[in-house]
Amino acid sequence: MAKSIAGPEIERLIQLLAKLPGLGPRSARRAALHLVKRREQLLxxxxxxxxxxxxxxxxxSNCGNVDTxxxxxxxADPGRDRSTLIVVEDVSDLWALERAKALNAAYHVLGGVLSPLEGIGPEELNIARLVERVAEGGIAEIVIAVNATVEGQTTAHYLMDQLEGFDIKITRLAHGVPVGGELDYLDEGTLSAAMRSRTKF
Amino acid sequence: MAKSIAGPEIERLIQLLAKLPGLGPRSARRAALHLVKRREQLLxxxxxxxxxxxxxxxxxSNCGNVDTxxxxxxxADPGRDRSTLIVVEDVSDLWALERAKALNAAYHVLGGVLSPLEGIGPEELNIARLVERVAEGGIAEIVIAVNATVEGQTTAHYLMDQLEGFDIKITRLAHGVPVGGELDYLDEGTLSAAMRSRTKF
Structure with missing residues (x-):
């Protein structure tokens, strides 16, 4: 629609911006206008x-992370504890754990989860390289930090099977009440898990 | 924060994306990751x-619109009725009126509204060129389509003064109930205006 009023270059910019997460057609148009009005500072x-x-x-090529x-x-960071490997589904999970300064360890990015419905099997994921890294030695613990979804848990169990022969500790993130969370809004599964894992005050 | 984990190029991309309207630091990070994971299709x-x-x-240079x-x-469109000029504050208003297919007329973009507090006087706006266009002749009507804000109305009155000597019809957008709007949620000014301008059913 805006095609006829603002030239094909701007229309193309709008169409591509609309593909970003969090931007719809309307906000993409606003973003495009914001950009073309601030050519030197922003565009x-x-x-x-x-x-x-x-x-x-x-x-x-080592862990599947995205970097320059x-x-x-x-x-490449010599200050990292390479004896612990945190396995995540996606780079965004790696970023989230890094922002939280959760653990000064190395990572392994799977690039997704097993999902027979979407045709994603072990070969589509970065699993062979994980087994290879473990086989190379020097790893004492693997934290399987996949999402607490059905696919995530299926993937976690598959990884457990693959890593069965190695003498390493395999752990997972704790379930419980989110910090700042209200019990009233939490599902029963989370509440039961938090109760089972209750700790001394 | 992400600087230490993903290279300065990605960090810079996140910082610039966060300056787009509708994207905060968090969604800019998500957008950046979305982009770097789709290099060929999107980035x-x-x-x-x-x-x-x-x-x-x-x-x-004629109307102040942004185009290629x-x-x-x-x-440049020969199919436009150039005898009517729609005066708007911003290019985004022009785009909105075009999307609504409001009127097949020409436009004049002021580039803002008078605002003494922000130091925006008549010289900062595209007003001289508007008077010039009217003086050039061929214009029968000017629709002052500025926002219904205090600054917008002040600007409208200033334009009325500037265009006083010319033999043209000056109109403004109607006030009234928005299509689909609920009376209960409308302010009193709008309701009074809609009542004053009531039309035959």
Whole structure:
């Protein structure tokens, strides 16, 4: 619709912006207008930053993380405890755990979860490399930090099977009441889990 | 924070994305990750579209619209009724009226409203060119389609003064109940205006 009023370049910009998570057609239009009205401060720099990221971003061949170098910043960091490996579904989970400063360990990004319905089997995930890393030795503990969904738990059980022969500790994140959460709004599964894992005050 | 885990290029991308309207720091991070995981389908094309828009976007020297050509698509459109000029505050208002297919007329974009508090006087707005266009002749009606805010109305009155000597009809948008609106949620000013302007059923 805006095609006829603002030139194909702007229309294309709107269409591509609308594919970003959190932006719909309406907010993409607002974002595009915001950009073209701030060419020097924002549109130019953002175009440059995207081109640069597009040039430099790669997947870490060791752990599956996304970074501008390979091995990634975390795999290359000498200050990390490499004897512990945190297995996550996605890079966004890795970022979330890093923001929380949850554990100063190494990671392994699966790139998804097992999902027969969507045709995602073990071969589609970064599992073979995980087994390889464990076989290379030096790993004492694996924290399976997948989401608490059915697919996540299925994947966790599959990983347990794959790692059965190795002498390592396999752990998972604790279930419980979220910090700041109200009991009244929590589901029964979470409440039962929190009760079972209750700790001394 | 993400700086230490994902390289400066990605961090810069996140910072710039966070400046878009509708995206905060959290959603900018999600958008950046979405982009770097879809380099070929999205990041590359979007970088290209932005560079292209940055190259080609300009302000129409006739009406103040933003387009990839000057005069803009609307000013250059032979099918437009140029005897009617719709005066708007911003390009976003022009886009909104075009989406609504409100009137097949020409536009004039002021680029803001008078605001003594923010130091915006008549010289900061695209008003001189408006008077020039009217003086050039051929315009029968001017629709002052500024927002129904105090600044908008002040600007409208200022424009009335500036255009006083010309033999043209000056109109404004009707006040009334929004289509689909519930009376219960409308302010008294709108309801009074809608009642005063009531029409035959």
């Amino acid at each position: 130019g720099p953002l175009a440059g930053a995207m081109a640069e990221a597009n040039e430099s971003v790669r997947t870490c 170098r390979d091995p990634c910043t975390i795999c | 590359g094309p979007l970088a290209g579209a932005m560079a292209e828009a940055n190259e080609s976007v300009r302000t129409c 050509r000057d005069p803009c698509t609307i000013c």
